Amino acid sequence: xxxxxxxxxxxxxxxxxxxxxxxxxxxxxxxxxxxxxxxxxxxxxxxxxxxxxxxxxxxxxxxxxxxxxxxxxxxxxxxxxxxxxxxxxxxxxxxxxxxxxxxxxxxxxxxxxxxxxxxxxxxxxxxxxxxxxxxxxxxxxxxxxxxxxxxxxxxxxxxxxxxxxxxxxxxxxxxxxxxxxxxxxxxxxxxxxxxxxxxxxxxxxxxxxxxxxxxxxxxxx
Amino acid sequence: xxxxxxxxxxxxxxxxxxxxxxxxxxxxxxxxxxxxxxxxxxxxxxxxxxxxxxxxxxxxxxxxxxxxxxxxxxxxxxxxxxxxxxxxxxxxxxxxxxxxxxxxxxxxxxxxxxxxxxxxxxxxxxxxxxxxxxxxxxxxxxxxxxxxxxxxxxxxxxxxxxxxxxxxxxxxxxxxxxxxxxxxxxxxxxxxxxxxxxxxxxxxxxxxxxxxxxxxxxxxxxxxxxxxxxxxxxxxxxxxxxxxxxx
Numbered sequence: 056x057x058x059x060x061x062x063x064x065x066x067x068x069x070x071x072x073x074x075x076x077x078x079x080x081x082x083x084x085x086x087x088x089x090x091x092x093x094x095x096x097x098x099x100x101x102x103x104x105x106x107x108x109x110x111x112x113x114x115x116x117x118x119x120x121x122x123x124x125x126x127x128x129x130x131x132x133x134x135x136x137x138x139x140x141x142x143x144x145x146x147x148x149x150x151x152x153x154x155x156x157x158x159x160x161x162x163x164x165x166x167x168x169x170x171x172x173x174x175x176x177x178x179x180x181x182x183x184x185x186x187x188x189x190x191x192x193x194x195x196x197x198x199x200x201x202x203x204x205x206x207x208x209x210x211x212x213x214x215x216x217x218x219x220x221x222x223x224x225x226x227x228x229x230x231x232x233x234x235x236x237x238x239x240x241x242x243x244x245x246x247x248x249x250x251x252x253x254x255x256x257x258x259x260x261x262x263x264x265x266x267x268x269x270x271x272x273x274x275x276x
Numbered sequence: 277x278x279x280x281x282x283x284x285x286x287x288x289x290x291x292x293x294x295x296x297x298x299x300x301x302x303x304x305x306x307x308x309x310x311x312x313x314x315x316x317x318x319x320x321x322x323x324x325x326x327x328x329x330x331x332x333x334x335x336x337x338x339x340x341x342x343x344x345x346x347x348x349x350x351x352x353x354x355x356x357x358x359x360x361x362x363x364x365x366x367x368x369x370x371x372x373x374x375x376x377x378x379x380x381x382x383x384x385x386x387x388x389x390x391x392x393x394x395x396x397x398x399x400x401x402x403x404x405x406x407x408x409x410x411x412x413x414x415x416x417x418x419x420x421x422x423x424x425x426x427x428x429x430x431x432x433x434x435x436x437x438x439x440x441x442x443x444x445x446x447x448x449x450x451x452x453x454x455x456x457x458x459x460x461x462x463x464x465x466x467x468x469x470x471x472x473x474x475x476x477x478x479x480x481x482x483x484x485x486x487x488x489x490x491x492x493x494x495x496x497x498x499x500x501x502x503x504x505x506x507x508x509x510x511x512x513x514x515x516x517x518x519x520x521x522x523x
Binding site: 172174175177178179180181182183184185188192193196197200271273274275 | 329331354355357358360361362364366368369370371372373374381382385386387414415416430431434
């Protein structure tokens with residue numbers, strides 16, 4: 056184990072390069088979450104459409120994504136798709152993460168939508184709302200609120216999963232840590248440092264999700 | 277002038293799987309009528325009510341709303357539902373919206389009423405149901421009776437021609453039943469056409485123009501309250517009244 060003074064010395068020295076890597080990690084995560092939510096919502100709606108073929112499409116997507124490791128998906132997008140049209144590294148990694156997240160988010164949202172009391176849809180319909188309007192104005196806001204804790208969990212997972220982008224040579228946190236570690240024959244120090252950055256990011260993300268939960272919980276008070 | 281037929285039902289049938297819940301129902305509701313549907317649970321009265329605004333699909337038979345036969349396959353049910361308000365046993369208020377937002381939601385989003393006008397109207401309705409001080413409160417802060425009065429105001433905000441009530445007081449603590457029934461009674465006195473599924477015999481006796489007694493998916497007897505409660509013709513009605521009046 057490195058000594059504390061050595062650890063803090065390196066931590067301070069490498070601040071610049073790690074912060075740059077941290078921003079890339081944040082970008083990968085943010086893009087994968089935003090696109091992941093859109094994908095997740097889309098497939099959740101297919102799943103609850105009560106139209107057999109659409110349900111099947113949704114099931115298949117979720118099965119394929121959950122059934123294969125993320126690293127395999129990243130490589131398929133990086134090598135496979137790049138063979139057909141050139142996908143920049145960043146987008147190969149982000150899209151793989153987004154598609155991956157989307158499957159889990161769709162299951163979270165589906166569960167949350169189905170957990171909303173069916174009287175809510177009936178109340179909306181009885182006031183003359185179309186199904187789409189009632190879904191948008193009545194059901195989804197309640198479902199999102201219910202989905203927030205598991206979504207927060209998923210966001211944290213996707214933040215840490217973004218480390219797999221290191222394997223297609225994205226200079227995000229994990230890649231920077233392992234590269235610097237082996238260059239300096241000091242792997243443990245750099246791994247501990249990168250752990251600190253991840254913990255910071257997770258703390259930030261937890262804080263944001265909690266604030267959001269509080270904001271949405273206003274109707275309970 | 278002839279009184280307008282608000283609802284007319286001819287030979288309505290409805291099954292859930294093997295269970296035949298509505299059997300050849302015929303019924304007419306005239307303008308300003310208050311009709312109370314009574315009967316034991318499972319008799320089909322709630323299903324009948326839900327068929328009237330097409331929350332349940334009929335199997336066959338005719339449902340004529342304000343002179344027009346409704347074909348759920350081709351007609352725009354949303355347009356009909358705008359004219360037929362519904363109050364539910366469990367209120368079904370929107371928990372993520374304040375009382376005021378609950379009331380203005382449909383007028384703005386469905387009818388395209390502008391916001392100031394919708395708010396003005398909503399405040400009037402809240403005053404009418406005695407809750408003008410609750411407009412910015414969330415439903416979770418209200419008692420059951422208050423929730424149900426908000427639900428009534430929410431339905432009225434669409435300016436319906438007909439109001440349907442599905443056991444509006446069944447989920448309430450006994451001491452809260454009165455305030456809801458009072459609101460409904462006022463509405464009846466204003467001439468609203470109402471169909472009410474209820475177990476409140478006192479309300480039915482006092483407010484209803486017609487009582488319809490259902491048993492096992494069929495209409496067994498109908499009559500005005502005096503006739504129905506004091507001189508029931510059918511044996512099954514007599515038995516039902518005996519057991520309910522004991523409570």
